[in-house]
Amino acid sequence: MANRTEHDTMGAIQVPADALWGAQTERSRQNFTIGREFMPQAMIHAFARLKKACAAVNRQMTLLDDHRADLIIRVCDEILNGDHDSQFPLHVWQTGSGTQTNMNLNEVIANRAALLDGKKLDETRPIHPNDHVNKSQSSNDTFPAAMHIAAVFQIHDTLLPEVDRMRLTLEKKSREFSQIIKIGRTHLQDATPLTLGQEISGWEAMIQSSREQILQSLETLYPLAIGGTAVGTGLNAPQGFGKAVAQELARSTGHPFTQMENTFHGLTGHDQIVFTSGALKGLAANLMKIANDVRWLASGPRCGIGELNIPANEPGSSIMPGKINPTQTEAATMVACQVMGNDAAIGFAASQGNFELNVFKPVIIHNLLQSVTLLADTIASFTSHCLAGITPNIPVIERHLKNSLMLVTALAPHIGYDNAARIAKKALADGMTLKEAAAKLDLVQPGQFDEWVNPETMILGRK
Numbered sequence: 001m002a003n004r005t006e007h008d009t010m011g012a013i014q015v016p017a018d019a020l021w022g023a024q025t026e027r028s029r030q031n032f033t034i035g036r037e038f039m040p041q042a043m044i045h046a047f048a049r050l051k052k053a054c055a056a057v058n059r060q061m062t063l064l065d066d067h068r069a070d071l072i073i074r075v076c077d078e079i080l081n082g083d084h085d086s087q088f089p090l091h092v093w094q095t096g097s098g099t100q101t102n103m104n105l106n107e108v109i110a111n112r113a114a115l116l117d118g119k120k121l122d123e124t125r126p127i128h129p130n131d132h133v134n135k136s137q138s139s140n141d142t143f144p145a146a147m148h149i150a151a152v153f154q155i156h157d158t159l160l161p162e163v164d165r166m167r168l169t170l171e172k173k174s175r176e177f178s179q180i181i182k183i184g185r186t187h188l189q190d191a192t193p194l195t196l197g198q199e200i201s202g203w204e205a206m207i208q209s210s211r212e213q214i215l216q217s218l219e220t221l222y223p224l225a226i227g228g229t230a231v232g233t234g235l236n237a238p239q240g241f242g243k244a245v246a247q248e249l250a251r252s253t254g255h256p257f258t259q260m261e262n263t264f265h266g267l268t269g270h271d272q273i274v275f276t277s278g279a280l281k282g283l284a285a286n287l288m289k290i291a292n293d294v295r296w297l298a299s300g301p302r303c304g305i306g307e308l309n310i311p312a313n314e315p316g317s318s319i320m321p322g323k324i325n326p327t328q329t330e331a332a333t334m335v336a337c338q339v340m341g342n343d344a345a346i347g348f349a350a351s352q353g354n355f356e357l358n359v360f361k362p363v364i365i366h367n368l369l370q371s372v373t374l375l376a377d378t379i380a381s382f383t384s385h386c387l388a389g390i391t392p393n394i395p396v397i398e399r400h401l402k403n404s405l406m407l408v409t410a411l412a413p414h415i416g417y418d419n420a421a422r423i424a425k426k427a428l429a430d431g432m433t434l435k436e437a438a439a440k441l442d443l444v445q446p447g448q449f450d451e452w453v454n455p456e457t458m459i460l461g462r463k
């Protein structure tokens with residue numbers, strides 16, 4: 001493969017001839033071949049938005065001439081358009097400040113700008129990666145700002161629409177099944193009845209609650225560290241630079257970005273991402289619980305609980321003919337485990353770093369964005385391929401309801417807890433119905449029993 005020679009302050013280095021990146025990216029590419037995780041595209045695009053806003057503000061503050069600012073902005077638009085996705089080859093496992101990814105952006109923008117300006121990739125570029133593209137900036141304030149921007153976009157554009165769709169699907173199912181009375185279960189034991197609609201309304205409310213918690217977390221992400229430069233003081237950036245860049249981003253993206261009140265905090269602490277990951281963990285916990293309930297209620301088809309039918313999407317077994325498995329719930333619960341693991345890694349990483357800088361930034365944003373993507377995708381899949389197709393298995397639901405011993409609870413106000421317990425125990429021990437046991441013990445006459453033990457009057461009016 002043909003190479004060209006590029007230079008940085010360390011000296012010369014060979015770079016693939018047509019690569020838009022330069023010497024510093026190439027050094028990272030060679031020095032950090034760790035794992036298979038690359039800097040997420042959402043981060044690259046967030047950086048492009050940020051560099052574009054920085055160029056606009058540098059121009060307003062007369063630090064960049066029109067020609068250079070226009071070129072930088074044009075390249076950022078091309079990056080956002082996906083034209084240069086292959087030019088960002090760096091791994092997550094690199095310097096903890098993300099400097100090499102910041103320089104990857106600076107170099108690609110400078111080199112592509114040279115081509116747009118009619119020059120060659122031969123270092124005669126009109127734009128310098130550090131002096132112009134990185135003007136008034138450091139990795140230490142741009143990388144954390146890009147982390148927040150990437151998280152906001154990814155949550156807003158991919159996760160929230162799927163969360164909404166799942167909630168609406170559950171709401172529809174809850175309404176559809178509002179008249180189906182079934183037995184409740186607590187501690188995995190028979191309990192008093194409720195409707196299937198009420199049971200699903202609990203799941204719907206859990207998803208709504210997660211949605212609200214995620215929206216609260218977005219509020220913590222809008223403030224950006226930009227303007228703090230190397231240690232938070234803003235050295236080499238003009239007064240008001242960070243505020244103006246945040247305003248420009250708010251104008252161009254429609255998200256209410258601001259400059260963080262304390263930029264020292266923005267560089268050295270990532271509690272906002274810990275908080276956001278906590279909200280995602282809450283969603284993962286709710287997803288785990290709902291998917292588990294669905295697969296238990298659908299267990300069988302002959303030897304399980306069997307109260308729900310779920311869509312038969314694919315053969316479940318390579319050896320057992322005709323077997324159908326609850327595969328969507330398995331994917332969803334695996335994702336929930338991964339999100340909880342990511343949350344633990346984010347918590348550890350955010351608690352680290354010394355003095356003015358947290359140097360665990362790439363691992364923090366890699367884990368957060370992976371959680372968002374996995375949750376968005378699995379929720380979409382679980383909703384379309386499972387939840388939307390759930391139907392009740394009425395004969396099984398009715399059989400379980402009639403068999404349940406805990407309908408006896410309705411007798412307690414009439415004959416007392418102790419007598420009601422005697423009826424339940426006798427019915428269980430002698431294999432008879434509650435009604436038969438009540439008559440045998442001479443505690444409740446059959447007519448009274450039918451009047452008092454009526455599942456329809458035991459579900460109250462809620463939802």
Ligand SMILES: O=C(O)C[C@H](O)C(=O)O
Nearest residue numbers: 097099137138139140230
């Ligand atoms: O890359 C920078 O702008 C700063 C770097 O992370 C450092 O603090 O050494």
